[in-house]
Amino acid sequence: MAATVNVNGRISDEQEAVISVFDHGFLYGEGIYETLRTYNGRLFLFDRHMRRLRNSARLIGLAIPFTDNELARQISETIAATKLDEKEAYVRVLVTRGVGELTYELKATPKASWVIIVKPLVEPAAEVYKRGCNIVLVDVVRNHPGSVNPMIKCNNLMNQALAAQQAFKRGAFDGVMRNYRGELTECATSNLFIVKNGIVLTPPVECGLLPGITREFIFETGRDVGIEVGEQVLRDDDLLNADEAFLTSTTREVVPIVAVDERAIGGGKPGPVTVKLLKTFRDLARAG
Ligand code: PMP
Numbered sequence: 001m002a003a004t005v006n007v008n009g010r011i012s013d014e015q016e017a018v019i020s021v022f023d024h025g026f027l028y029g030e031g032i033y034e035t036l037r038t039y040n041g042r043l044f045l046f047d048r049h050m051r052r053l054r055n056s057a058r059l060i061g062l063a064i065p066f067t068d069n070e071l072a073r074q075i076s077e078t079i080a081a082t083k084l085d086e087k088e089a090y091v092r093v094l095v096t097r098g099v100g101e102l103t104y105e106l107k108a109t110p111k112a113s114w115v116i117i118v119k120p121l122v123e124p125a126a127e128v129y130k131r132g133c134n135i136v137l138v139d140v141v142r143n144h145p146g147s148v149n150p151m152i153k154c155n156n157l158m159n160q161a162l163a164a165q166q167a168f169k170r171g172a173f174d175g176v177m178r179n180y181r182g183e184l185t186e187c188a189t190s191n192l193f194i195v196k197n198g199i200v201l202t203p204p205v206e207c208g209l210l211p212g213i214t215r216e217f218i219f220e221t222g223r224d225v226g227i228e229v230g231e232q233v234l235r236d237d238d239l240l241n242a243d244e245a246f247l248t249s250t251t252r253e254v255v256p257i258v259a260v261d262e263r264a265i266g267g268g269k270p271g272p273v274t275v276k277l278l279k280t281f282r283d284l285a286r287a288g
Contacts, residue, residue, distance in 0.1 A: 002014075002082070002083055002119060002120065003017075003082075003117050003118065003119040004078055004079075004081045004082040004083075004117075004118045004119070005017030005078075005115065005116070005117050005118075006074055006077070006078040006115065006116040006117075006118075007019060007113075007114075007115050008113060008114060008115075009074065011077065011078055011081050017115075019113060019115065020099045022099045022100065022101075022102075023096055023097070023098060023099050023113050024096060024097035024098060024099075024100060024108075024109050025094065025096025025097060025098075025113060025155055026096075027102065028097070028104070028156075029154070029155055029156030029158075030060065030062075030096060030097040030155075030156075031062075031094055031095060031096030031097065031113075031154070031155035031156075032053060032056035032057055032060065032062065032094070032095055032096075032152060032153055032154055032155060033053075033092060033093060033094040033095070033153055033154075033155055034049045034050075034052065034053045034092070034093045034153060035090070035091070035092050035250050035251065036049050036075075036091040036092075036093070036250060037088055037089065037090055037091065037121050037250055037251055038079070038088045038089045038091070038121070039088060039285045039286050039288060040088075040286065040288065041079075041088070041089075042288055043072070043075065043091065044250075044285055044288075045213050045217065046068075046072060047068070048213050048216065049093075049213060050068045050071070052153060052211070052213065053093065053095070053153070055151070056151075056152045056153045056154065057095065059149060059151060059152045060152060060154075061106070062095065062097065062112060063112060064095060064112065065095075065111070065112045065114060066114065071093065074116060075091055075093070075116055075118070078091075078116045078118045079091070079118050081118075082118045082119065082120075083120075084120050085120060087120035087121055088120075088121040088123075089118050089119070089120070089121060090117075090118065090119050090120065090121040090122070090251065091116065091117070091118050092115075092116070092117040092118075093114070093115075093116050094114065094115045094116075094117075094155060095112050095113070095114045096112060096113045096114075096115075096155065097109040097112060097113075098110070098111045098112045098113045099111075099113065121251065122251075123251070123252075124252050124255065128173070128255055129255065129256065129270075129278065130270070131258065131269075131270075132255070132256035132257060132258030132259075132268075132269065132270045133172075133173035133174070133247075133255055133256070133257055133258065134171070134172050134173060134257070134258065134259035134260070134262070135167065135172050135173055135174050135175060135176055135187065135247070135257050135259070135260055136166075136167050136170050136172040136175050136176070136260065136261050137175070137176050137178070137236060137239075137260065137261055138163045138166045138167055138175035138176065138177060138188070139166070140159065140162045140163040140166060140175070140177055141177065141178060141179065141180055142159065142163075142177040142178065142179050142185040142186070142208050142209065143159045143208065144179070144180050144208065145206075145208045149208075150185070150186075150208050150209050150210050151205070151210065151211065153210060159177075160188040160189060161188075163175045163177050163187075163188035164188035164189060167188060173255070174187040174188055174189055174190055174247060175187060175188050176192055176239070176260075178236075179207050179208045180208075182235065183203065183207050183233050183234065183235060184203050184207070184234040184235060184236070184238070184239060185203055185207050185208050185209040186203070186209040186210060186212075187247050189249060190212070190247040190248055190249035190252060190255070191209065191210070191212040191214065191215040191247060191248045191249070192234075192239075192245070192247055193215075193218065193229075193245065193246050193247070193248065194234060194238060194239055194242035194243075194244070194245045195242060195243050195244035195245065195246075195266075195271060195273045195274065196238070196241075196242055196243055197243070198227075198228070198243075198273065199228045199229075199230065200218070200222055200227060200228065200229040200230070200273060200277070201229075201230055201231070201232045201234065201238075202215060202218075202229070202230075202231055202232075202234075203231065203232070203233060203234050204231040204232070204233065205231075207233060212248055212249065212250075213250060214248040214249055214250055214253065214254075214281075215248055217281065217284075218248055218254070218277060218281065221277055221280050221281050221284060222277065224280060224284070225276060225277075225280050227273060227276065227277065239260055239265075240260055240261075240263055240265075242265055242266070243266050243271060243273075244256070244257075244265065244266045244270070244271030244272075244273055244274045245257035245260070245265050245266070245274075246270075246274045246277070246278075253278065253281055253282065253285070254274065254277055254278040254281050256270030256271070256274045256275070256278070258270065
């Protein structure tokens, strides 16, 4: 890993980047984050990521200590200090409660901490897009929205880490979590879509999931090419009997799913709707 890190405005390489053990991000997982990437060196959908970051902050009562423009400048400076070797940049922005006494009292942490991590973006292998990936249904339940709301893109990633680790143990690319009602929500690190009779469907945010930026962009991508994309409550059978399925995330774009729990989806090959959306998504993203 060749990361460059900006901690509260101080840029250094990864070995020198430090944060206090009394930071409540470390002590209590009280923090939020965003993962962005560049296309042709330019941050993709920066404004939408900022909107989601500010919404996450609002949901935990955290004051973001910078304007969007200030953050954009700090990210640019951090990217400029990174050896990218012609690759696009992976950018992770974290904001935490800050350093303070061992108490949940908000007045103990008057100043938020922030960190920007930049490294060369590692995209999934071309094979993953060509052949598709296998996923599994995991038994880790997605956080109840009344507990730690999945709307909050939260640094406390225990829910997703346990789900992903269960999936990896079973040799899968990602794992789908259900909510407390048994409805499908999303994968541990991405949003989930199915295609049935030419219509693209994804669970509504009310099911308890992260409103992915790529997910949102897929609605617009679909509109551009005349593919209907909508929200619908989905259950195991909807996924297992889908014509096609795919997952989306900032760093992985649109990845075809060709097997769930070792059962083939869509004949075990990436389907035409998925392939069209992936191509259109990439064309739009690269055009900026
Ligand atoms: N759901 C979860 C739980 C995630 O961690 C991610 C990746 N950030 C996503 C969905 C996809 O979101 P986005 O398209 O904004 O990267």
